[in-house]
Amino acid sequence: MKAVNPLDPALPxxxxxxxxxxxxxxxxxxxxxxxxxxxxxxxxLLEDGVLLGCTETQLKDALFAIVAGLRVFAD
Structure with missing residues (x-):
């Protein structure tokens, strides 16, 4: 049986x-x-970006890049 987040099953x-x-x-x-x-x-960000003319794909790529570049303790 898979474990479930006790306060929100939608989250890990x-x-x-x-x-x-x-x-x-x-x-x-x-x-x-x-x-x-x-x-x-x-x-x-996605909603605003699409309303301003960007594609959802471009915005998601930007978000993924931001998350991928995050570091817990930056030098």
Whole structure:
């Protein structure tokens, strides 16, 4: 049986670096909320960009590039 995020089944089960599930409900809440906020900002960018004449593909490529370039601790 696949594990399910206890607060939002649409989101992944959050895991530590060793692969064990994060059990702290407050930590799960924070991660879930951050993901929902990120999703909404990304959706706003897509909608605005399409309305301004960009293609959805170009905007998604830009978003993927931004995420791929993120670093936890920048030098």
């Amino acid at each position: 089960v959050w895991q530590t670096a060793d692969g064990s599930a994060i059990a702290c409900i407050e930590k799960i809440r924070v991660l879930n909320e951050n993901c929902r906020e990120f999703r909404q900002v990304a959706l706003d």
